[in-house]
Amino acid sequence: MNKMSHAAPTPYNERPYRSCVGIFLLNNDGKVFAGRRIDSRAEAWQMPQGGIDAGESPLDACMREMREEIGTNAAELVGQHDDWLYYDIPLPLADRLWQGQYKGQKQKWMALRFTGHDDDINIATDKPEFCEWKWLSPYDLVDLAVPFKRDVYQNVLTAFSSILD
Numbered sequence: 001m002n003k004m005s006h007a008a009p010t011p012y013n014e015r016p017y018r019s020c021v022g023i024f025l026l027n028n029d030g031k032v033f034a035g036r037r038i039d040s041r042a043e044a045w046q047m048p049q050g051g052i053d054a055g056e057s058p059l060d061a062c063m064r065e066m067r068e069e070i071g072t073n074a075a076e077l078v079g080q081h082d083d084w085l086y087y088d089i090p091l092p093l094a095d096r097l098w099q100g101q102y103k104g105q106k107q108k109w110m111a112l113r114f115t116g117h118d119d120d121i122n123i124a125t126d127k128p129e130f131c132e133w134k135w136l137s138p139y140d141l142v143d144l145a146v147p148f149k150r151d152v153y154q155n156v157l158t159a160f161s162s163i164l165d
Contacts, residue, residue, distance in 0.1 A: 009095065009100040009101075010100070010101065012091055012094060012103050013103070015094070015100075015101060015102050015103035016101075016102060016103070017086055017102060017103065017104050017105055017106040018051060018098060018102040018104070018105045018106070019051065019052045019105075019106055019108075020049055020050055020051045020052055020061070020105050020106070020107050020108075021049060021050060021051075021052055021058050021061045021062045021065060021107060021108050021109070021110060022047060022048075022049045022085070022107040022108070022109040022110070022152070022156065023047055023048040023049060023062055023065065023066055023109075023110055023112065024047060024079075024109055024110065024111040024112065024138075024156055024160055025047070025048065025066070025075060025112050025114055026078075026111065026112070026113055026114065026138075026163065026164075027113075027114045027135050028113075028114070029135070030138075030164060031135035031136055031137060031138070032047065032135065032136055032137075032138045032141055033047065033048065033070065033114070033121075033133065033135060034046065034047060034133065034134060034135075034136045034141055034144065035047075035048065035069070035070070035123060035129065035130030035132070035133040036130055036131055036132045036133070037129060037130060037131070038128050038129055038130055038131040039129075040146075042146065043144075044144070044145060044146045045136070045141060045144040045145060046145055046146070046149065047141070047153075047156075048065055048066060048069045048070060048129075049065065049105075049107060050064075050065035050068065050069065051065075052108075058080075058108040058110065059077065059080075059110065062077075062110045062112070063075075066112075068125060068126075068127070069123070069125065069129050069130065070121050070122070070123055070125075070130075070133070071120070071121055071122030071123065071124075071125055072116050072120040072121055072122070074114065074115045074116030074120055075112035075113060075114050075115055075116070076112060076113050076115055077110060077111070077112055078111050078112060078113050078163055079110070079111035079159075079160055079163055080108070080109070080110050080111070081108065081109035081110075081111075081155075081156065081159045081160075082159070084106045084107065084108055085106070085107050085109060085152045085155055085156070086104060086105070086106045086107075086152075087104050087105060087107075087148055087149055087151065087152050088103055088104040088148065089102070089103065089104045089105070089148060090148060107152065109156050109159070109160075111160045111163050121133065138157055138164060139157065141153060142154050142157065
């Protein structure tokens with residue numbers, strides 16, 4: 001008899017953080033790419049992000065996730081955050097995501113300059129994450145993000161402020 005399938009979920013505070021990458025993608029006008037999540041009723045915007053696969057570098061994950069989420073990885077690296085940034089996902093959501101195995105994410109943030117054209121961006125991907133997208137002032141994005149990501153986004157803006165100037 002297999003008891004694993006009926007095991008109680010790991011208590012929230014004992015769960016690890018999921019390793020992922022965050023993508024701070026700037027166009028030539030100094031605006032940042034933001035997408036509105038397809039799976040949220042809230043008017044919440046976010047920058048692309050995604051898990052780092054085993055054996056994958058954060059930069060490789062960044063380029064793969066860009067292609068998977070926005071249909072292109074036409075960009076060049078202009079900066080990388082020195083630290084891993086963490087955020088906790090509220091419990092009801094954490095229980096639904098990734099079979100309830102994580103309490104949040106730890107992210108390595110990459111700043112990239114978009115080298116393509118707007119028509120290269122295609123959010124109608126194999127597994128779409130966004131229902132719409134736009135270029136935003138980086139400073140507006142913090143207020144448009146879900147509350148549990150705002151501290152991370154503010155930290156990213158501070159870390160990449162020299163790129164924005």
